[in-house]
Amino acid sequence: MRPVRSTTGPVDPSVLDDLAGSGPRPGTPGDVVGGVVPTVVARPRGEADAARVMAAAARHGLSVVSRGGGTALDWGAPPRSVDLLVETAALTGIEHTADDLVVTVGAGTPVAELTDVLGAAGQRLSADPVRVGGTVGGMVATGVCGPRRLLFGALRDLVIGMTVVRADGVLTRTGGRVVKNVAGYDLAKLHTGGQGTLGMITSVTFRLHPTPPALRVVTAAVSSRAHGERMAAALRARAVAPSAVALDWPSEGGAHLHVVLEGMAEGMTARVDGVRAALGGDTVVSERLPEGWGLVPARGTLGFVACPPAESLAAAERIGELVRAADADVLVRGSVPSGALHAVFPPGTGADVIATAAEGVRSRPGWSLTLMRAEQHVHEAGVDLWGEVPGLPLMRSVKDALDPRHRLAPGRFVGGI
Amino acid sequence: MSEALTTLIPRLRDICGPDGVLTEARERRAYDHDGLTHRRSLPGVVVLPTTTAQVAAVLRLCSGTGVPFVPRGAGTGLSGGALPHHEGVLLTTARMRRVVEVDIPNECAVVEPGVPNLDITTLAAPHGYYYAPDPSSQAVCSVGGNVAENSGGAHCLKYGFTATHVRGLELVTPEGEVVRLGGKAPDGTGYDLVRAVIGSEGTLGVVTEVTVGLTRLPERTVTLLAAFDSLDAGGAAVSAIVSSGVLPSAVEMMDALSIEAVKAFVDCDYPADAAAVLIVELDGPAADVDAHLTEVVGLCTAHGARRTHTASDDDERARIWAGRKAAFDAVGRMSPAYIVQDGVVPRTALPEVLRRIAALSEESGIRVANVFHAGDGNLHPLVMFDDSDPDGYRRAEEVSGAILDLCVEYGGSITGEHGVGADKACSMPRMYSPDDLDTFERFRRAFDPSGIANPDKLLPTPRLCGERPGVRKGVHPLVESGRATQF
Numbered sequence A: 001m002r003p004v005r006s007t008t009g010p011v012d013p014s015v016l017d018d019l020a021g022s023g024p025r026p027g028t029p030g031d032v033v034g035g036v037v038p039t040v041v042a043r044p045r046g047e048a049d050a051a052r053v054m055a056a057a058a059r060h061g062l063s064v065v066s067r068g069g070g071t072a073l074d075w076g077a078p079p080r081s082v083d084l085l086v087e088t089a090a091l092t093g094i095e096h097t098a099d100d101l102v103v104t105v106g107a108g109t110p111v112a113e114l115t116d117v118l119g120a121a122g123q124r125l126s127a128d129p130v131r132v133g134g135t136v137g138g139m140v141a142t143g144v145c146g147p148r149r150l151l152f153g154a155l156r157d158l159v160i161g162m163t164v165v166r167a168d169g170v171l172t173r174t175g176g177r178v179v180k181n182v183a184g185y186d187l188a189k190l191h192t193g194g195q196g197t198l199g200m201i202t203s204v205t206f207r208l209h210p211t212p213p214a215l216r217v218v219t220a221a222v223s224s225r226a227h228g229e230r231m232a233a234a235l236r237a238r239a240v241a242p243s244a245v246a247l248d249w250p251s252e253g254g255a256h257l258h259v260v261l262e263g264m265a266e267g268m269t270a271r272v273d274g275v276r277a278a279l280g281g282d283t284v285v286s287e288r289l290p291e292g293w294g295l296v297p298a299r300g301t302l303g304f305v306a307c308p309p310a311e312s313l314a315a316a317e318r319i320g321e322l323v324r325a326a327d328a329d330v331l332v333r334g335s336v337p338s339g340a341l342h343a344v345f346p347p348g349t350g351a352d353v354i355a356t357a358a359e360g361v362r363s364r365p366g367w368s369l370t371l372m373r374a375e376q377h378v379h380e381a382g383v384d385l386w387g388e389v390p391g392l393p394l395m396r397s398v399k400d401a402l403d404p405r406h407r408l409a410p411g412r413f414v415g416g417i
Numbered sequence B: 001m002s003e004a005l006t007t008l009i010p011r012l013r014d015i016c017g018p019d020g021v022l023t024e025a026r027e028r029r030a031y032d033h034d035g036l037t038h039r040r041s042l043p044g045v046v047v048l049p050t051t052t053a054q055v056a057a058v059l060r061l062c063s064g065t066g067v068p069f070v071p072r073g074a075g076t077g078l079s080g081g082a083l084p085h086h087e088g089v090l091l092t093t094a095r096m097r098r099v100v101e102v103d104i105p106n107e108c109a110v111v112e113p114g115v116p117n118l119d120i121t122t123l124a125a126p127h128g129y130y131y132a133p134d135p136s137s138q139a140v141c142s143v144g145g146n147v148a149e150n151s152g153g154a155h156c157l158k159y160g161f162t163a164t165h166v167r168g169l170e171l172v173t174p175e176g177e178v179v180r181l182g183g184k185a186p187d188g189t190g191y192d193l194v195r196a197v198i199g200s201e202g203t204l205g206v207v208t209e210v211t212v213g214l215t216r217l218p219e220r221t222v223t224l225l226a227a228f229d230s231l232d233a234g235g236a237a238v239s240a241i242v243s244s245g246v247l248p249s250a251v252e253m254m255d256a257l258s259i260e261a262v263k264a265f266v267d268c269d270y271p272a273d274a275a276a277v278l279i280v281e282l283d284g285p286a287a288d289v290d291a292h293l294t295e296v297v298g299l300c301t302a303h304g305a306r307r308t309h310t311a312s313d314d315d316e317r318a319r320i321w322a323g324r325k326a327a328f329d330a331v332g333r334m335s336p337a338y339i340v341q342d343g344v345v346p347r348t349a350l351p352e353v354l355r356r357i358a359a360l361s362e363e364s365g366i367r368v369a370n371v372f373h374a375g376d377g378n379l380h381p382l383v384m385f386d387d388s389d390p391d392g393y394r395r396a397e398e399v400s401g402a403i404l405d406l407c408v409e410y411g412g413s414i415t416g417e418h419g420v421g422a423d424k425a426c427s428m429p430r431m432y433s434p435d436d437l438d439t440f441e442r443f444r445r446a447f448d449p450s451g452i453a454n455p456d457k458l459l460p461t462p463r464l465c466g467e468r469p470g471v472r473k474g475v476h477p478l479v480e481s482g483r484a485t486q487f
């Protein structure tokens, strides 16, 4: 268990007055965010209410963190303070215009609920969630997605608009509800993955895809980095249009490559044959995604590695070597042709092991490793979560422009933003 | 010429060399407009840097002296984004045309900003790849301009825009700092500044290098031409295709007036008396394409298509596209002058919006030809007028503005791909609230605190558009943050 700290004293009664109507209550250890117990918790009933809550927070100079499903509250660095925790649970509502393949959805809506609603209409948001139990707002604020980004785009590419409450409580919109729109800056791209440090997302509009009628997964064992690279190159050389080429490389039990094909049933035989020829050797074909597809475990330290795509296997191998040299374990999984991998360290993995792996990856040109979620002992050891961040001064300027008093999730993001 | 600018010129020559600085009015005249040809402004001075270091030195000079600058690529932009500032520096990337690298294993290319869009595909094609964003101006427009406008093309319905394909940028900020954002890896750490800079229309700095992803050429491509007896029927067919589960790579449509114009101009076998033609392109794995084609043909027929024609070899496909690609030029020959509009509506609203555009045209007596990217609801009504009539432009502008209002009314956008630029800066309040615009302004100032990067573009200013209530002025958020505690 994490020791719990509180950053502020008792609740100022005038704050509670100002939040009346949004069910304010004192924070409890159950509300902890990255080891910090919030002073007050509020649950706005809708978008306008959320704006009022944020305006009240601005008047009182409160630091604010939003909570959706609570599945990623321990992501990023622990916030320096949390005076107010805003729960998005009541910011719900799904406005699905199926014929336009577009949906606008309240930030507090569970991703699973969205998936069900869209699925019933034969459509889907083509981003694989990496966590179970999250909300739409949380998914977008953390910005991560699984291997099908290869064909359908990363989560950021599927977001076409947003409403956001600014730090000063002003409700604003960026983007729109049509799939094509270049009017104004695309600020939604900053909020996607911005971990709530630039504003509170209240609703998101996505472009959708029809659910393909057929799916096949061709799985092959990968015996070495070179073997995996040969397979990836052979796949590249064929126009089989995979939705995903996903690597699973645990410390024990050997690596596997899963090639996902989606589309018309009629075309599957030929495409599966194409993939098998490219992979060579023994393959297993399934009509279902492997168990836990795209998910990363809910516990332990989690790294995100980005590298030039042709070096994905080299990056996975290097992490494995560095970690095994310290007698520890790591699971590397992700999209090979995207150069986007997750490194999952089992709970309790030493801070020094993680630091060594992170530095080992970051020392290679064009490779980066972000510790998306770190266990408390890793934070305490002062392990650098981000490494060098190109463009950091510009990021600070953007933060200053949108949250001048640094009250939104202070300290959670790169460089202490 | 302003004094600040006069004193700048010898220093600009030191940076870009004598042949990299144009000061003669005759030379500057060639740059006084972009693709939005009726807006003109003579640039104070034109510079043609060849390296990032030169761009950075020019911008440091501008920022040190408060002289505004306007970036320019190939000058094909249709919203006046590269319209020069008469007392500023026009910085063109025309001499930054090096292809740094085509990297097939990493499925990407690294290019300087002045490289024409099509060059990337030409270089990648022998390896079985292409660069997906394909604006119709692709033979000339620059990759830097594409980044600035987040350009799309006929095929962005399936493949997305420039933002979907760019992985990394080198940016020189308005203060002259060189920043590398992203790279061959698809994601970076921290805020996604790469994609925030894409579509920023030269207001956040000058892009000096671009890393773009390459896309595998599809196994099969087929193009379908369908003719309809009414625009309504064509629009309904588009809605049906979009919602059917098929994702074509392109769905384009033309109305009777554009068909008539095109037929007089190029050899394409569009039926002369059709009220609408639809071009649908499908690509991907062969079996998928075949199955989808059957479905699309069925949907067209069900919506009253009286003729469909499918082409799968390159020549025949090119003949179908020839008419669509010649549409703007052809209309240009039909009318002394015209305005190209660029609004977006939800795809389901297409039939209704087209009816209302027809009504607008009828009421005003102004002819409107409709050529558009139907699959994503991006309309390009061509509003025709006679520029020898003193009132012609104003009346056409009125219809064009009313069409934009329609797009906003139906929940769409005032621009799908041509950008805001100088042309639509004053139209932004049609779509965004004062608070939304204020947020944009704050973001812009984060990159450009002194307001010298392509001023008067993208956002409305009181000077251009008159005062608007509720617009934030006064203390700047950066100043505000200076007063707050810093860490």
Ligand SMILES: Cc1cc2nc3c(=O)[nH]c(=O)nc-3n(C[C@H](O)[C@H](O)[C@H](O)COP(=O)(O)OP(=O)(O)OC[C@H]3O[C@@H](n4cnc5c(N)ncnc54)[C@H](O)[C@@H]3O)c2cc1C
Pocket (backbone or CB within 6 Å): B034, B035, B070, B071, B072, B073, B074, B075, B076, B077, B078, B080, B081, B082, B093, B113, B134, B135, B136, B137, B140, B141, B142, B143, B144, B145, B146, B147, B148, B149, B150, B151, B152, B153, B154, B201, B202, B203, B205, B206, B207, B208, B328, B417, B418, B421, B454
């Ligand atoms: C016939 C024709 C057809 C067209 N078809 C399409 C189409 O199908 N789809 C589409 O999207 N567009 C289309 N366009 C519009 C235009 O071609 C695109 O917007 C294109 O991307 C502009 O590129 P450019 O190099 O000409 O840029 P310019 O016109 O020179 O500049 C455009 C904007 O980009 C900025 N800019 C240019 N270079 C840089 C840089 N290096 N760094 C920062 N800012 C920069 C400028 O300041 C300006 O704001 C068409 C235009 C024409 C004339």
